[in-house]
Amino acid sequence: MTGKADYMKLLILALAVAGISMFHYFTPLHASYLHDIFQRLYYIPIILSALWFGLRGGLLCSVIVSIVYAPHILYQWGGDFSMETEKYLEILLFNIVGGLTGFLSQLEKERTAELKKTAEGLETSYRKLKAQSERIMAIEEQLRRAEKLSTMVELAAVLAHEVRNPLASIRGTAEILRDDYPADNPKHEFIDIQIRETERLNRVVSEFLQMVRPRPSDMQLCNVMEELETIAALLTNDARNHHVEIVLEPSGKTVSIIADNEKLRQAFLNIILNALQAAPAGSSVSIAADASDSGWLKISFHDNGPGIDPGNADRLFVPFFTTKQEGTGLGLSITKKIIESHNGTIAIESLKGNGTTVIIRLPV
Ligand code: ADP
Ligand code: MG
Secondary structure, three states, rough: OOHHHHHHHHHHHHHHHHHHHHHHHHHHOOOOHHHHHHHHOOOOHHHHHHHHHHHHHHHHHHHHHHHHHHHHHHHOOOOOOOOOOOHHHHHHHHHOOOOOOHHHHHHHHHHHHHHHHHHHHHHHHHHHHHHHEEEHHHHHHHHHHHHHHHHHHHHHHHHHHHHHHHHHHHHHHHHHHHHHHOOHHHHHHHHHHHHHHHHHHHHHHHHHHHHHHOOOOOEEEEHHHHHHHHHHHHHHHHHHHOOOOEEEEOOOOOOOEHHHHHHHHHHHHHHHHHHHHHHOOOOEEEEEEEEEEEEEEEEEEEEOOOOOOOHHHHHHOOOOOOOOOOOOOOOOHHHHHHHOOOOOEEEEEEOOOOEEEEEEEEEE
């Protein structure tokens, strides 16, 4: 590529060669000491050209100088070889100097370019290394945090276990005490409360244990409709107590997915329990599976309950969030964890007063 600077250099060289040649041709021959000086002045453009444009530049300039200088020897000095040997030798020397300087300067330029390339390579490797080490540091930090968390989870699990044993004794002794008071005695009522609250605590602890100590998952082919039927059958009694019917809508085809069926059942159970608790007596809870969306299985659970207050919508999956007197607030957070561990999604659609639909999507 020839830039503006290069044209400037070419112009300087051309002017120098032309200027020196003019001196040669217009200076009378008897001023031979001046000619000796002019002759050597040619080296300046030759060396400059060699430095600027390498081997080709040096040679080209020396050849041009030779061509412009030759007629001066041949016609003005007579061109006698034995008389003007020194001038012919000078021409030879022009070319040697042009070629050699050009060669050396080109070598130098190539080396500089190579060094620059190496430096750039080093720079990119350095940047890559730096980015990599930053990533490693971030991962290490994450691991350390995860480790801290897992010891905390372990501690929590131990604590939960420790709480359960005394709870069992409190409940047992309360039941014995209750027998001492007839049902119309106000203390009977207090002991009832005591038993109910210990039951609730026990439930919190059990569900909490389930959450913090997940079993290693056991993935296998499982028929989702069958699992839903199992849960529906398991909950017949609860449904009857609430005077609610569980309706499992038939799905056209059998849908099987790779999943941990025990965990899936747990998730379905939590959702259906919530629906049963919300549904008014005499209504029904409907469950439908739909595999028409390619790649996804959609399961919806609908109840005609009071719906969810919009203000609570983003707290539903937060552990311990509950609006129920006897609730633990762990059901949905466990369910979400299970569904997400199956790469699925869970969404809750609800209009206050218009019932609630929980929609699970699982990859097929
Ligand atoms: P819990 O059932 O112990 O309260 P969950 O995590 O299962 O805990 O549910 C959290 C809260 O979400 C419930 O207390 C309730 O306010 C709301 N919720 C869940 N499912 C329904 C539903 N089908 N209808 C109305 N509210 C619901
Ligand atoms: Mg619940």
